Amino acid sequence: MFAIDTPPLTVSGKLHIGHVCSFTHTDTVARYQRMRGKEVFYPIGWDDNGLPTERRVQNYFHVRCDPSLPYDPGFVPPASPGQDQVPVSRRNFVELCERLTDLDEQAFEEVWRRLGLSVDWSTMYRTIDEHSRAISQRGFLRNLARGEAYPAQAPTLWDVTFQTAVAQAEVEDREVAGAYYRIAFQAGDGELVPVATTRPELLPACVALVARPGDERYSALIGTTVRSPLFGVEVPVLAHHLADPAKGTGIAMVCTFGDATDVTWWRELGLPARPVLGRDGRFVASPPAAITSRAGRAAYRQLAGETTAGARQRITGLLRTAGDLLAGPEPVRHAVNFYEKGSQPLEIVTSRQWYLRNGGRDPELAQALLEAGRQIDWHPAYMRTRYENWVSGLNGDWLVSRQRFFGVPIPVWYPLDAGGQPRYDTPIVPADADLPVDPMADPPPGYDPGQRGQPGGFAGDPDVMDTWGTSSLTPQIAARWSIDDDLAGRVLPMDLRPQAHEIIRTWLFYTLLRSHLEDGSLPWRHAALSGWVLDPDRKKMSKSAGNVVTPMDSLRRNGSDAVRYWAASGRLGVDMTFDPAQLKVGRRLAIKILNASRFVLALGPSGDLPSGALPSGALPSGEGPSGEGPAAVTEPLDSAMLGRLAQVITQCTRAFEAYDHAGALAAAEEFFWFFCDDYLELVKDRAYGERGDGPAWSARSALRLALSAVLRLFAPFLPYVTEEVWSWWLEGSVHRAAWPDPAEVLPATDGADAGILTAASAAIAAIRGAKSGARMSMRTPVRALVVAARRDHLDALMAVLPDLQAAGRVEHTELRFCDRAEPDYQITL
RNA sequence: GGGCGAUUGGCUCAGCGGGAGAGCGCCUCGUUCACACCGAGGAGGUCACUGGUUCGAUCCCAGUAUCGCCCACCA
Numbered sequence: 042m043f044a045i046d047t048p049p050l051t052v053s054g055k056l057h058i059g060h061v062c063s064f065t066h067t068d069t070v071a072r073y074q075r076m077r078g079k080e081v082f083y084p085i086g087w088d089d090n091g092l093p094t095e096r097r098v099q100n101y102f103h104v105r106c107d108p109s110l111p112y113d114p115g116f117v118p119p120a121s122p123g124q125d126q127v128p129v130s131r132r133n134f135v136e137l138c139e140r141l142t143d144l145d146e147q148a149f150e151e152v153w154r155r156l157g158l159s160v161d162w163s164t165m166y167r168t169i170d171e172h173s174r175a176i177s178q179r180g181f182l183r184n185l186a187r188g189e190a191y192p193a194q195a196p197t198l199w200d201v202t203f204q205t206a207v208a209q210a211e212v213e214d215r216e217v218a219g220a221y222y223r224i225a226f227q228a229g230d231g232e233l234v235p236v237a238t239t240r241p242e243l244l245p246a247c248v249a250l251v252a253r254p255g256d257e258r259y260s261a262l263i264g265t266t267v268r269s270p271l272f273g274v275e276v277p278v279l280a281h282h283l284a285d286p287a288k289g290t291g292i293a294m295v296c297t298f299g300d301a302t303d304v305t306w307w308r309e310l311g312l313p314a315r316p317v318l319g320r321d322g323r324f325v326a327s328p329p330a331a332i333t334s335r336a337g338r339a340a341y342r343q344l345a346g347e348t349t350a351g352a353r354q355r356i357t358g359l360l361r362t363a364g365d366l367l368a369g370p371e372p373v374r375h376a377v378n379f380y381e382k383g384s385q386p387l388e389i390v391t392s393r394q395w396y397l398r399n400g401g402r403d404p405e406l407a408q409a410l411l412e413a414g415r416q417i418d419w420h421p422a423y424m425r426t427r428y429e430n431w432v433s434g435l436n437g438d439w440l441v442s443r444q445r446f447f448g449v450p451i452p453v454w455y456p457l458d459a460g461g462q463p464r465y466d467t468p469i470v471p472a473d474a475d476l477p478v479d480p481m482a483d484p485p486p487g488y489d490p491g492q493r494g495q496p497g498g499f500a501g502d503p504d505v506m507d508t509w510g511t512s513s514l515t516p517q518i519a520a521r522w523s524i525d526d527d528l529a530g531r532v533l534p535m536d537l538r539p540q541a542h543e544i545i546r547t548w549l550f551y552t553l554l555r556s557h558l559e560d561g562s563l564p565w566r567h568a569a570l571s572g573w574v575l576d577p578d579r580k581k582m583s584k585s586a587g588n589v590v591t592p593m594d595s596l597r598r599n600g601s602d603a604v605r606y607w608a609a610s611g612r613l614g615v616d617m618t619f620d621p622a623q624l625k626v627g628r629r630l631a632i633k634i635l636n637a638s639r640f641v642l643a644l645g646p647s648g649d650l651p652s653g654a655l656p657s658g659a660l661p662s663g664e665g666p667s668g669e670g671p672a673a674v675t676e677p678l679d680s681a682m683l684g685r686l687a688q689v690i691t692q693c694t695r696a697f698e699a700y701d702h703a704g705a706l707a708a709a710e711e712f713f714w715f716f717c718d719d720y721l722e723l724v725k726d727r728a729y730g731e732r733g734d735g736p737a738w739s740a741r742s743a744l745r746l747a748l749s750a751v752l753r754l755f756a757p758f759l760p761y762v763t764e765e766v767w768s769w770w771l772e773g774s775v776h777r778a779a780w781p782d783p784a785e786v787l788p789a790t791d792g793a794d795a796g797i798l799t800a801a802s803a804a805i806a807a808i809r810g811a812k813s814g815a816r817m818s819m820r821t822p823v824r825a826l827v828v829a830a831r832r833d834h835l836d837a838l839m840a841v842l843p844d845l846q847a848a849g850r851v852e853h854t855e856l857r858f859c860d861r862a863e864p865d866y867q868i869t870l
Numbered sequence: 871g872g873g874c875g876a877u878u879g880g881c882u883c884a885g886c887g888g889g890a891g892a893g894c895g896c897c898u899c900g901u902u903c904a905c906a907c908c909g910a911g912g913a914g915g916u917c918a919c920u921g922g923u924u925c926g927a928u929c930c931c932a933g934u935a936u937c938g939c940c941c942a943c944c945a
Contacts, residue, residue: 615875629908643904819910
């Protein structure tokens, strides 16, 4: 068994040439392993869970998900959308998602089939389908039962547009324009304390000032209080090592919450919380209770309901009027955290969320995960460093709950007390047999639907899981873990996880984590990381940049084998530049295989080629010399060619075993061009029978042996052309044939001498060069060829002399011994 | 700021202690006899730079520069 954890692509996006590239890499491995006799488990899945699908379904059907609504089995989306989106239940939303993504999936499937991916379509899964939801929830509940999943009320990164919490792994920073403002706080003695900030609007949320311990500028202030401008709140001045004397004025305003450091100070210094930002990113209506003065409350009223940008405008105006703005705005560009799919900076908001232990607060677990990473073979190996950087840099547990409507629900309910308040500390879990459940639609075990929201009744958890909460179980989902234990037992752990390197911190890490938490196992033994495909200007292809190359056009224009050739020539981990000109190379190779095969097979035995495969007219008749069975390879040149082929087979096999598909392709290709350009030309006349039956049949046998092996070496890369040629003369499919073994060609290599090939190639090249230099046709006869070389070289040349003379149209040859390192050729035309 | 990777002919890339290579592009020539969706030949590079190790360095080591990426950085 060789099992692959195929990436489930997000179907709401567009397939681009980069996906083709990495999927081709994996497919070559799958085909190689299949030819090696392995049973290849090569599933296919679609990721239709999560925000991209949510948005797309909303826009397409003009609906929105409202989990509080009951399921409507007869729901029909509006044919002509009105002004407002129609609210539908989660189950209706899931159905619409499946309907819409079905169309997308068909388009993706068409590309994959045309590309020749050898996935098993019968294994197809969707991350939102019933089995995936059940496995995802089962996995979560097992984490819960073991204490790995837990709820907590805590400050979290919050996207104000989508109004959901997000995890550390989904944060990216972007360089944006900002400005420094210098604000005057007032010390007890009336002295002004200037504090620099880029977020003056958070002044009403200020709970303290901090300076570095030992900073002489502020040592007198530490332990005292100062009064905030406008709001007149007394806040302590404290010391903490995270305060940076070099930033701003060296003393920082601690707010609820401006950034992650504020959270640290809040926690470590035991400060109060004065939240001012609501979940919609706007200032809440009432000021923090600490603002008691009339002036302060009046100032806050001007901020209530404002966005952060609006509030910043307002508050700087107020500060300026009050004379408390000492300096600014002084423009700066600085990095700000964004949700990777978001468009506004992340805020930090306190909320109740579910977390999954991931080593971010547990060094022992982190160590175990690092160790798990070391037990995986990374291709290329240096990608492991990225994983280790990420695991070592985690600053908290995995926040897995999302305040979205579409996704896999967190499968718990809460009992309501007599006052109708949920008791979060004693969640109710579903029976395993009932999975998947939707707590917002289904009642928990032992309750009636009518008790929903009633005192003494229950409330469903409204949240869904992070999309990675499901994707991190793709090995289990594909293997139908907990559903088909026989399959799962044979397939897990898998052999290979292919994926993009930018999601090491999410998909790869989370998958490793879930597997480790579940039973301490590894999800797979190898991880293959693909690079990116860059556009011809070396920019990363992305939808927003508008430089995406869609694959179907390339597939149609150049043929699937050509596209695969180009993709497979890229090595793992290395970015590739898309260049349409390079696609022609693969196309040329595929056509060359067709033509060379036609030539080899036309030499006989007859009947191998269908009538359409050859041009009409004279086929050299081809019964074997003595009836059935392959003829003996007797000519030294033929043996030498097969000897080289045996080495190439070994080389290709080694490369594939090391997950170096590009190396395998390069080795096969180099041999094939030698085979066509030199060997074929050298033996052509002999194969036609011009030197009699024995030598002719030696060539014909060698040609067929080589062709059979070469087709199989190319089969993982060029499945179409190899299958076509294979069908001309051999039974079954080349893709089910055995991967070539050097032993197949070695019996025919008696007397093989690699020097023969070098000597022959060099001599024919010299003859061609002479003709080309004289601007003569290659068919021009050579009146005399004089070779001066060392004895071993001449011996090698002697072995192939008849072939060389025929190929070069040489009429007379003379060999001379000499001591020169390099042979010398004198050619008289 | 920490880390990883890259730097080889016009372009895309192999190679890697001892001859500097391939394909594309370019130039020249050549079709009865597998292939014009072609073949043959040619020009073109101080292998980023500086040191070191070595009998010998494109290759190993150290440093520098440039590019790309990962992570951290919001006062």
